[in-house]
Amino acid sequence: MEELARLMRELEDQLVVCMKCGMCQAVCPVFDQTGREADVARGKLALLGGLMESMFDDPEGVNQRLNKCLLCGSCTANCPSGVNVQEIFLKARAILTGYMGLSPAKRLILKGMLANPKIFDRLTEWGARFQKLFARPANEIVGTSCARVMSPLIQDRHFRPLARVPFHKQVPFLDKPAGRSGLKVALFTGCLIDKMFPKIAHATIKVLDYCGVGVYSPEGQGCCGIPALSSGDLPTFRKLLAHNLALFAAGEFDYLVTSCATCTSTIHEVWPTMADDKSRSAASRLADRTMDINQFLVNIAGLRPLGKTEPCIRTVTYHDPCHLKKSLHVFREPRAVIEAAPGYRLKEMVEPDWCCGMGGSFNLQYYDISKSIGGKKAAHIQETGADVVATGCPACMIQISDMLSRAGATIAVRHPVELVAEALEK
């Protein structure tokens, strides 16, 4: 207890910033569903403060409540006092996990698989080969499957199947020089795009190529580390960070881009703050050069509407991933990318920046809450009458696909760059 209080005191200066005004209640997607103070940032910060001041002794109870959070950052973006909630929560999860240890299941997944990119790749390849045995197609237009037989892991999810061949097998290595733009980027693929949405990676390369931008994509890329860090596994996070830093240090490029909102915000915001002293300056330098693909295409590579004068026959609506809008203030650029694709008319949904409820492992642990948050999002999407919903995050795509598929909607789920790439293919 004293030891824990000492560790928690590292967070003291950040914790005292919260003035308990409670404004986070207005924007927290979990609190919106449950109405429980322990589910909103103010309550969680009070719990951490309580541990720090030894007001009560229930680290397990606090840890459980701390993990019931999407880490969407809606509270941080709306906080009058400027409390950096996500940073505090990530640090607190690391402290509590260090104090109490990882659960056996998480230890196996994080330390046994994620920390070793090669093992992780091989396991998911096996998964892709065998998934047909236990899954059947659920919704062709959305692109989901569901379980053939009852499965405790999948439950009644409508999931995006693993790609038959992951991106890193299709394109193990790429080093294309700068084209007419004179620019070259490094492409950080990200696990979900690699293993579920290789099409997004291909689309990204195609649009970069169209803009005359060179691409460097090194072999053996690891996870950005956020799943480990969210589970409080700081050592695995740092191992992955060191692996990726060394890998990208070998290449020459102007910017690092990713097509995954969560990878971008992790590299940009989390890598420098959570790196150890040895890696911090390298992480900061890389973070400063890291951009979301939409942001890069519009602001740096100068992507403009493709110019083909097709009539706007399809309607598209855009969902703002929390990690783009709230963490990085990127929300104009993805819309500009959509507008660059001919034949689409953009129609905004109600509250486009309300979280989809995915939150990575939150979806696994609290599927019921995740489902009700996602159901609200699916309803907002359907109200627009759109043919396509676009979003800049593969995790959001998985959640939105599940929710739309359950609702029986026939709305395709795409990344903005896919819309442009599809037009280029025509």
Place this chain on the structure above:
Amino acid sequence: MIAKSIVQQFKTIVGQDNAWTDAADLHTYAYDAAVVDPVPPGLIVRPTTAEALGQAVRLCNENGLPLTVRGAGTNLSGGTVPFENGVVIVTNGMKSIIEINEADMYAVVQPGVVTAKLAAAVEAKDLFYPPDPGSQAVSTIGGNVAENAGGLRGLKYGVTRDYVMGLSFFDVEGNLIKSGSRTVKCATGYNLTGLMVGSEGTLGVFAEIILKLIPLPAHRKAMMAVFESLEKASETVAAIIAERIVPATLEFLDNFTIRAVEDFSKAGLPVDAAAMLLVELDGHRAQVEEDAARVEALCLSMGATSIHVAQDAAERDRVWAARRAALSALAQRKPTLVLEDATVPRSRIPDMVAAIQAIARRYDLTIGTFGHAGDGNLHPTILTDKRDTKEWERVEKAIDDIFDEALKMGGTLSGEHGTGTAKSRYLEKETSAGTILFSSRIKRAMDPKNILNPGKIIAAKA
């Protein structure tokens, strides 16, 4: 600890999932937004029907359990900090807007409805619910009524009290009491509604509230006037009111607040200005335009160095974004923020502004002052760090002095934040020993076991 058998009875009433006793959960209902020490309750219940609410109240009384009702917990005077080992009833399980009656212009709501959500629902029907406390994005109507909450529009539109046509509440035994009506006029029985508004959960627990609505103003105009001295700005406030002009809002920001807002929002505010007034007029277009011209001329004749009139809705939003950012911007400066709301008759605003300046100097404290100058409700905001015990002693003395000054001018300890525990010991200063005795007798008659939010308004005996 509350006995397991009693907890089980609560669970039977509100449902297994709506009663919590884990240490961690209890700790998250130990505080509100006031700077007072947290006190964890022994049980939290979240009823979802009026029936369950009434039964829960009765059960508390039968077992002598102190009961604190809580909406969003944004209270600024400690009113929702529970009694040790008591019961907290959370109202956000009862958040239905039961009716918005356009023909008769009223709304009936459950206590857990969020203020801003009601305001938006009403506005969608071209009607207007004016009270807009700073926490309206999360605060509940039940909490607003219990605290008689104010907001930016008090000058012209009044406060929550002015919109409560009637309500029903559970007395301490769980009987449903009805007062007021859906009619504009109602002259039957005691005015229990009047007694319940601002009673801070000490006399009964709201079940349903009937709120008056008014037509949405057709036209709005906002402007920002800059002054090189505090005196000139505060004298202008008094002058506008003396001219019989009633703006919807008339807000004041001092130099420290202006600089904090500018650092925070980069809105292009005049950082050299000693003070700023933000004025919004609303109503019929012709009247608004005429009054706006008069306010503009008045500001200039009173020595405003510049005045900017918002040309469109976007500019108007920017003016109010600056005001809304004030508290946030100040909050970022120091770990602890003490937001006071002593209020004076509006003509005394210049004296009160000067008095606050003197108090800041006397105790060597940073005090940013902004607020609803038009209705005499300033918010002297003391920035400090509660961990610095030496400074905290000076802060407490400064608060005492602010109260004394406000009372000397014929004002009140609190314009809109309520008495709670934070101000209960000063209440006799504002009123009289007889007033406290009278209030205690009402309290004792309605709540013989003293379980309804004990220690709030009427201080616990030392």
